[in-house]
Amino acid sequence: MEIIIQAHNASVSEQLRERATRAVGRAAGRVRGAVDAVVRFEADGPDRRVLLQLHAARQRSLVSQATASRYEDALSDAITRLESQLRQAKRAHRGTRASGEGPLTA
Numbered sequence: 001m002e003i004i005i006q007a008h009n010a011s012v013s014e015q016l017r018e019r020a021t022r023a024v025g026r027a028a029g030r031v032r033g034a035v036d037a038v039v040r041f042e043a044d045g046p047d048r049r050v051l052l053q054l055h056a057a058r059q060r061s062l063v064s065q066a067t068a069s070r071y072e073d074a075l076s077d078a079i080t081r082l083e084s085q086l087r088q089a090k091r092a093h094r095g096t097r098a099s100g101e102g103p104l105t106a
Contacts (some may be wrong), residue, residue: 002035003093006039007040007041008041008043009042017042020050031056032056050067050074051063051065066081
């Protein structure tokens with residue numbers, strides 16, 4: 001899986017890039033068919049924004065975004081939101097299979 005790190009008007013340390021890569025890689029390991037991920041760091045005045053996009057085959061993309069005064073805090077919040085989406089998707093998938101809502105066969 002490819003992880004793309006982008007910095008728009010931002011200076012991001014190598015340590016923070018590695019942390020983002022590890023976290024997104026860990027999240028991608030929980031998604032079947034993960035293709036790639038994009039981690040975007042943006043600065044807009046005093047705000048620091050982190051956007052995470054995780055693309056998987058035959059599934060809709062997971063996107064999380066967080067804004068804080070520091071990149072470290074924004075990254076933590078974005079990771080937490082991405083993991084929450086993963087839990088919700090897994091729960092929804094289990095619910096569909098458990099309720100027997102599959103294709104009808106004759």
